[in-house]
Amino acid sequence: MTILYVDLDGFKQVNDSLGYAVGDELLVLAGQRIRVCLRQGDFVARLGGDEFVVVCQNGSDSAGTPGIADRIGSQLGAPFPIGEHHAVVSASIGMATTADSTATSEDLLRQADLAMYHAKVRGKARTAVFDESMQLVVDTKFSVRNALGRAINQQELRVLYQPVVSLADERVIGAEALVRWERPGFGLLPPDGFIPIAEASSLISAVDCWVLQEACRRSAQWCEQGATIAVNLSARTLEHDDVVNALSEALRQTGISPQHLTLEVTETALLSGNGTANRNLGRMRDLGVKLSIDDFGTGYSSLSHLQRTDIDVLKIDQSFVSLMDVDASSATIVSAIIAMGHALGMTLIAEGVERPSQATLLREQGCDAAQGWLFGRPLVASDFDEVFGEFAVRKPSAG
Ligand code: C2E
Ligand code: MG
Ligand code: MG
Numbered sequence: 001m002t003i004l005y006v007d008l009d010g011f012k013q014v015n016d017s018l019g020y021a022v023g024d025e026l027l028v029l030a031g032q033r034i035r036v037c038l039r040q041g042d043f044v045a046r047l048g049g050d051e052f053v054v055v056c057q058n059g060s061d062s063a064g065t066p067g068i069a070d071r072i073g074s075q076l077g078a079p080f081p082i083g084e085h086h087a088v089v090s091a092s093i094g095m096a097t098t099a100d101s102t103a104t105s106e107d108l109l110r111q112a113d114l115a116m117y118h119a120k121v122r123g124k125a126r127t128a129v130f131d132e133s134m135q136l137v138v139d140t141k142f143s144v145r146n147a148l149g150r151a152i153n154q155q156e157l158r159v160l161y162q163p164v165v166s167l168a169d170e171r172v173i174g175a176e177a178l179v180r181w182e183r184p185g186f187g188l189l190p191p192d193g194f195i196p197i198a199e200a201s202s203l204i205s206a207v208d209c210w211v212l213q214e215a216c217r218r219s220a221q222w223c224e225q226g227a228t229i230a231v232n233l234s235a236r237t238l239e240h241d242d243v244v245n246a247l248s249e250a251l252r253q254t255g256i257s258p259q260h261l262t263l264e265v266t267e268t269a270l271l272s273g274n275g276t277a278n279r280n281l282g283r284m285r286d287l288g289v290k291l292s293i294d295d296f297g298t299g300y301s302s303l304s305h306l307q308r309t310d311i312d313v314l315k316i317d318q319s320f321v322s323l324m325d326v327d328a329s330s331a332t333i334v335s336a337i338i339a340m341g342h343a344l345g346m347t348l349i350a351e352g353v354e355r356p357s358q359a360t361l362l363r364e365q366g367c368d369a370a371q372g373w374l375f376g377r378p379l380v381a382s383d384f385d386e387v388f389g390e391f392a393v394r395k396p397s398a399g
Contacts, residue, residue, distance in 0.1 A: 001057060001105065002065045005094040005112035006034065006072060008050035009124040014087045025082045026089065037071040050089075053109065069093050069127040077125065090125035092116055097129075111135075114142070144197050147183060152210050156182050159214050160378035163387055164230070164349060164371045167363045172391040174228035176264070176371060177215035178378045179207065199234050208237040209246035216250035216261065218381045222388050223260035230262040230292060235269035238277035247284055258288030262313060265291070267299030270309060285310055295351070297337060306344065314341040316367070318352025325357040335365045342366065 008030065015023035027050065034044045034052055041057045054072070056065050076091040094116025096108045103111075111130040119128035128134070151157055161175035181189040198204040212231050219229040237243050251258055263284060269277075270293070285291060292313035293306075297320055316337050323330035334350070341348045350362050353372030362370060376387060 001055065001108065002095060002097040003105075003108045003112040004054040004056070004065070004069055004072065005096075005109070005116040006052040006054060006076070007092045007094075007116050007120065008076065009090045009092055009120070011050035011089055014089060018082075018085050018087060022082050022085055022087055026080050026087050029080050029082070030076055030089075033075040034072055037068055037075055039068070042068070053112070065095065065097065066127070066129075069095055073125070073127060092119040092124050093127040094119055095127060095129045117141070141197060144194055145201055145203070148181070148194055148198060148203055148207075151181055151183070152206055156184070157207065157210060157214075158182055158188070159211055159218065159381070161215075161219070161229075161381060161384040162371055162378040163376035163384070164228070164369050165375045166369050167350075167359065167367055170375070172376075172388050173226070173369060174230065174260075174262075175219070175222070175384060175388075176230040176378075177211055177219075177232070179211045179232075195234070199236055202236070202240075204234045205237045205240040205242055208233050209242055212243070212246050213250045216254045216256055220254040220256050222384075223256045225388070226260075227388060228260050228262055228290075229256075230264050232264045232294065233269075235266070235272055235277065238265065238269065238280050239274065241276075241280060244280050244283045247289065248287055251287060251289075259290060262290040262292045264294040264315065266294050267296065267302070267305075271299070271302055271305060292349075297333065303340075311344075311346055313347045313349060315371075316348065316350045318372070321350045321352050321358055321362075321372070322354065324361055325355060331361060334362070334367075338365050338367050 011023065011026070014026060027046070031044065031046060031052065034054065038044065038054065039056070039058065042054060044052055044054045046052050054068070056068065073091050073093060076089060079086040079088050094112045094114065096111035096115060098108060114134060115128040115130040118134045119126050122128065158180045160178045160180055162178060163172045164174045164176060165171060166173045179191055179195070181194050183189050195204070195207070198207050208231075212233075215229055215231050219227065223229060233243065250256075251261070265281075270281075281291070290312040291310060292315055293311055294315050295317040296314045298317045314337065316334055320330045320334050320337075324334050325331070338348050347369070348367045350358075350367050350370045351372065353359055353362065353370045353374045355374065358372075359370060359374060379387065
């Protein structure tokens with residue numbers, strides 16, 4: 001037996017741009033087009049969404065089945081005339097064949113699904129045949145995604161707080177909230193190990209909303225003493241209205257005054273943001289929170305966009321900061337960013353400051369604040385309590 005797992009690429013865009021009625025019609029036509037590719041004894045079922053499964057009963061016919069996958073691929077790749085529209089999608093197909101008698105049909109379905117995922121990752125509009133080597137890579141992604149789905153309810157996410165210091169006097173003026181996942185059996189995972197996977201699904205919005213609320217809850221006291229807390233939001237999170245509700249709810253429950261909260265988004269998120277994302281960003285700005293551009297200088301630094309959007313803070317990416325004391329051109333870029341940001345009325349924060357020589361240069365160039373190993377690693381809240389407590393004690397004499 002061979003199973004083909006067929007997933008339409010670009011179906012969501014059809015739904016979003018041409019409407020659900022066109023999307024529904026496309027699914028019906030796609031089912032019909034798949035059916036004409038089949039041989040006697042084969043059958044197709046729709047699993048849900050834009051996913052179909054084809055079951056070829058005729059043994060592990062390795063000669064015939066790739067032909068079916070090719071035919072299905074080209075059938076689904078041709079435009080679908082629907083009303084006055086021409087909807088275009090393609091198909092990512094995963095294929096698994098019973099190599100031995102021990103594989104159950106459930107195993108086959110899972111393997112075909114993994115192969116389909118592989119086809120998607122390799123660039124869509126293609127067929128991938130399951131083999132054991134792809135199991136490992138894809139399996140981890142799948143298991144991460146599934147386990148992450150439960151992590152929030154099971155209280156496995158943590159927030160660390162990295163101090164942000166004023167360069168003029170090295171006082172701690174706030175913190176950036178950075179998520180970690182305490183995954184049973186895996187230890188404390190950094191964001192790189194799961195944020196990209198969360199971003200590839202809608203999980204990211206739940207993660208970001210949770211971090212936002214947890215950071216507000218834990219930092220209310222620091223904010224009362226003058227600290228500013230920064231929270232990261234992914235591009236996809238901005239597309240969900242949930243984030244606006246999470247923010248207003250967090251502000252209401254904690255009583256934090258909104259100007260003590262900064263939302264960090266990347267340039268790419270600002271630029272790629274669709275109408276909903278921009279509207280949500282606007283609604284959050286209306287609540288009074290600040291907006292910060294993270295990793296500035298590495299994305300599509302659209303200067304016209306900087307001018308249009310109401311941005312309070314620029315965070316200079318650590319790739320420039322880490323070289324600025326050894327490479328003249330990096331130093332020049334940093335000073336140009338500082339000059340431009342200041343001219344536009346923004347606050348400048350340098351990221352990834354590790355050496356005193358970098359701090360000295362940044363101070364000379366007039367940068368406002370900094371963050372990095374030199375001043376403090378991301379800390380659990382109780383440790384940040386201490387670091388910040390020292391500042392709060394010193395504050396009266398310092399200012
Ligand atoms: P980011 O927002 O640019 O955060 C700064 C990153 O640089 C943090 O990595 C921090 O630990 C690291 N860092 C700080 N100082 C230094 C230094 O002196 N040297 C070096 N080499 N690194 C330094 P982390 O915590 O691993 O986070 C990585 C990225 O993950 C963040 O980059 C942010 O883009 C993302 N992230 C973290 N938390 C969240 C979250 O709650 N939601 C979303 N959507 N993304 C998050
Ligand atoms: Mg950040
Ligand atoms: Mg950054």
